[in-house]
Amino acid sequence: MIISYHLKFPLRIFLLILVLVLSFFPQFTKSQIKVFERPASNEVNTGLFLESGTRKRIDLNGQWEASFNEGKSFEKFVVPLAYTYEGASVFRRKFSISEDILKAYSFIFVAEGIVYESEIKINNNFISNHTGGYTPMIISVADGIISGSNEISININSRLNYKNTLPLSDQINYGKVYGGITKDIYLIAVPKLFILTNTLKYVIDNLLSVKVSNTTVIRSSNLFQYIDTSKSKEFFIKTEAIRKSNNLTAGESGKVQFTIGENNTVKPVNEFVINNPVIWTPETPELYTIRTTITNEANTVIDEYITETGFTNLTKRNNQIFISGRQLKLNGINYYEDQPGLASALDYQETEKDLRNIKTLGFNAIRVPGRSAHPYIVNICNRIGLFLFQEIPFNELSDRYPGNDKYVRLSL
Numbered sequence: 211m212i213i214s215y216h217l218k219f220p221l222r223i224f225l226l227i228l229v230l231v232l233s234f235f236p237q238f239t240k241s242q243i244k245v246f247e248r249p250a251s252n253e254v255n256t257g258l259f260l261e262s263g264t265r266k267r268i269d270l271n272g273q274w275e276a277s278f279n280e281g282k283s284f285e286k287f288v289v290p291l292a293y294t295y296e297g298a299s300v301f302r303r304k305f306s307i308s309e310d311i312l313k314a315y316s317f318i319f320v321a322e323g324i325v326y327e328s329e330i331k332i333n334n335n336f337i338s339n340h341t342g343g344y345t346p347m348i349i350s351v352a353d354g355i356i357s358g359s360n361e362i363s364i365n366i367n368s369r370l371n372y373k374n375t376l377p378l379s380d381q382i383n384y385g386k387v388y389g390g391i392t393k394d395i396y397l398i399a400v401p402k403l404f405i406l407t408n409t410l411k412y413v414i415d416n417l418l419s420v421k422v423s424n425t426t427v428i429r430s431s432n433l434f435q436y437i438d439t440s441k442s443k444e445f446f447i448k449t450e451a452i453r454k455s456n457n458l459t460a461g462e463s464g465k466v467q468f469t470i471g472e473n474n475t476v477k478p479v480n481e482f483v484i485n486n487p488v489i490w491t492p493e494t495p496e497l498y499t500i501r502t503t504i505t506n507e508a509n510t511v512i513d514e515y516i517t518e519t520g521f522t523n524l525t526k527r528n529n530q531i532f533i534s535g536r537q538l539k540l541n542g543i544n545y546y547e548d549q550p551g552l553a554s555a556l557d558y559q560e561t562e563k564d565l566r567n568i569k570t571l572g573f574n575a576i577r578v579p580g581r582s583a584h585p586y587i588v589n590i591c592n593r594i595g596l597f598l599f600q601e602i603p604f605n606e607l608s609d610r611y612p613g614n615d616k617y618v619r620l621s622l
Contacts (some may be wrong), residue, residue: 243288244490257393257586260516263511268396275303300373302362304366306360307360309358312357316353317407318404319351320348320394323346324392325389326366343581344583366391367506377580381603383606392554402433402435402437403433404504407427411423422461425478426483428447430475444467446506446507454497455488460485479501489533495594500519501551523535541575543568569596
C-alpha cells in the first residue's frame, strides 16, 4: 500500500498543477483550436439570392475579430471559417453604409450558416437568434437599426448534445461537425417595398404544360416617405419564367393588384402556364429564371426578385422511380462538406470541380450525409444535372427521438 500511495501522489500533484495552469492561462487551451479560413472568392450568385437591378449586396465576409474566452481577448480571422472548438465564442466587426443607401433602402440580414446556436446584434440591437448550423437565417431588419457606422456582433455556441441537436453529439455515422460562421454572411439592401420570399408550386399536365403558382411575401417599411406613388397606394406584382438556355420568356402571369400600408406584409399569388416545357432531368438540366417584379401605376419597377428553378416529373410505381414515364436508375454517392485545409468553409471553385467530376464519372445523384446541403451545392446540382438527397438526420437513432415532437419539428 505504501508503494502504491507514493506512485499515485506525484500524479495527483501534477494533475492539480495542470488544472491550475489552464485556469490561469486560457490561451493554453485556445492553442489547441484549429481554425480553417476560406480564401476570398470572386464567385457571384453563390448562395440564396441572385443579383437584381433593384438590390445591392453588402458583403460581411472578410476580416472579423473573434474571442474564444468570453470576450476577454480577441484575435483577427477571415470569415467564412470553420473551427474545431466546442463551446462559446464571440465574433464582431465594423462596417459602414453610405447615406444614399441608408435613405433609399431597407435591409435584409442573411447568414447562410452559423454552427450551431447563434444570437445576432447590430449596434447592440437584437436582430435574431437561430438554432441549427445548416439552415440559413434570413431576417428583415427594422428601419433605423442600421446607420452610417455599424458594429455587428454574433454570439455562437458550437457545442452539440445528445438530446436535441442536429446531428447529435458523437453521432458516428455522419461527417465531422465544425463550429463557426461557415457560410457567406451579408446584407441585402432592398427598396422600401420589397419581396422577401417566393414559394413556387407547380403541376405538370401530360408534359404539355406546367401550371405554376407563385405565393409571394411582400413587406414594406417607411414606404410613402420614399416612394412616389398614387393616392390610392396601389401596386402590382407580376411573375415571368425565362428559359435560361435561350433567354426567351416561356410564360408570364398577369399583373395582380395589391394595396399595402407602411410597415406591413401582404401575400399575393401569381399564376401562369408554361407551354411545351423542357423537363429537368440529369441528362437535360434545363432551368428557368423566375423574375417577380413590383410596379406602380406608372409601370415603374420598384423591386425585382430573381430565382432559378427546374420542373421535374417524378413518379413512383411498384417501388420504382420514373421520370417523365421513363424508369430512372439512381447512381448515387456520398459527398461530405469537408475539404482539406478548409473543413466545412467550402471553396466554391473546388466544390464545383468536385461535383462536375462526380457527374463525369457517371453518377446522377449525391447525398450530403446528416445535414441540409450548402446552398451553393444545391445551385450547382441544379445546373449540372445531379439529384440531391436532403437528409433528415434520423439515421441510427433510438425510438425516443422520432417520438419527440420538438426534435421532429426541428429536424423537419
